[in-house]
Amino acid sequence: MRFDIITIFPEMFAGVFSGGVVKRALDRDVVRIAVHDLRDFTTDKHRQVDDRPFGGLEGMVLKPEPIFRAVEAVREAGGKVYLLSPQGRTLDAGLARELSAESQVVLICGRYEGVDERVVEHLADGEISIGDYVLSGGELAAAVVVDAAARFVPGVVGKEGSVRNDSFCGGILDYPQYTRPREFRGLKVPSVLFSGDHKRIERWRRKKALEKTARQRPDLAGPGALSPEDRDLLAETKNERKDE
Numbered sequence: 001m002r003f004d005i006i007t008i009f010p011e012m013f014a015g016v017f018s019g020g021v022v023k024r025a026l027d028r029d030v031v032r033i034a035v036h037d038l039r040d041f042t043t044d045k046h047r048q049v050d051d052r053p054f055g056g057l058e059g060m061v062l063k064p065e066p067i068f069r070a071v072e073a074v075r076e077a078g079g080k081v082y083l084l085s086p087q088g089r090t091l092d093a094g095l096a097r098e099l100s101a102e103s104q105v106v107l108i109c110g111r112y113e114g115v116d117e118r119v120v121e122h123l124a125d126g127e128i129s130i131g132d133y134v135l136s137g138g139e140l141a142a143a144v145v146v147d148a149a150a151r152f153v154p155g156v157v158g159k160e161g162s163v164r165n166d167s168f169c170g171g172i173l174d175y176p177q178y179t180r181p182r183e184f185r186g187l188k189v190p191s192v193l194f195s196g197d198h199k200r201i202e203r204w205r206r207k208k209a210l211e212k213t214a215r216q217r218p219d220l221a222g223p224g225a226l227s228p229e230d231r232d233l234l235a236e237t238k239n240e241r242k243d244e
């Protein structure tokens with residue numbers, strides 16, 4: 001799996017991939033990331049990547065020629081090309097997983113007031129947003145996309161199970177985790193976790209995850225979204241709270 005990032009600020013990526021899970025994946029060559037300076041694909045003396053918008057007054061728009069040239073230089077057969085922009089499909093676990101199945105993902109980082117629409121219409125396979133807010137550019141968004149997608153590439157995250165159990169992968173939020181000490185400032189770790197009864201622990205975790213999802217992300221825990229077993233478990237938590 002290979003990511004190619006096209007940006008006018010390549011230096012912004014020096015830090016983000018130099019630690020953690022992505023760094024380990026790069027070291028083991030499970031994932032490759034190449035960062036390309038858009039200015040290297042200009043042909044004029046000033047290495048100009050932007051220009052004033054037609055029909056507009058202020059701001060600058062990224063020009064199409066360097067972006068087309070950059071993509072044509074780095075795209076491999078079968079590679080997918082996405083522009084990072086607030087107009088795109090919102091990144092979620094489903095999209096991250098889809099991207100992880102590609103052999104190559106080319107990410108174009110937008111900047112300034114926008115990107116010439118011909119890039120969107122005739123070059124990119126799609127646009128990706130990381131949420132309903134505007135960043136100063138696509139660079140931070142590209143780093144988020146790479147991290148989220150890389151986690152789904154087999155061999156990147158140590159135990160496959162730890163991706164599968166992540167929040168959202170099962171469609172609901174994660175269950176609460178505890179570590180030593182058993183008691184901290186009078187705050188006790190739930191005793192079920194010391195029971196050694198794995199069935200009971202699993203059931204408790206599922207219940208807690210459902211409870212948290214219903215409370216914090218009711219959109220993920222509607223009746224249509226849950227299995228009959230999960231609906232029963234969630235109903236149990238509601239009854240327990242009534243009894244308290």
Ligand code: ADE
Nearest residue numbers: 084085086129130135141
């Ligand atoms: N560029 C600017 N804002 C963005 C966002 N929310 N997602 C992706 N790229 C962006």
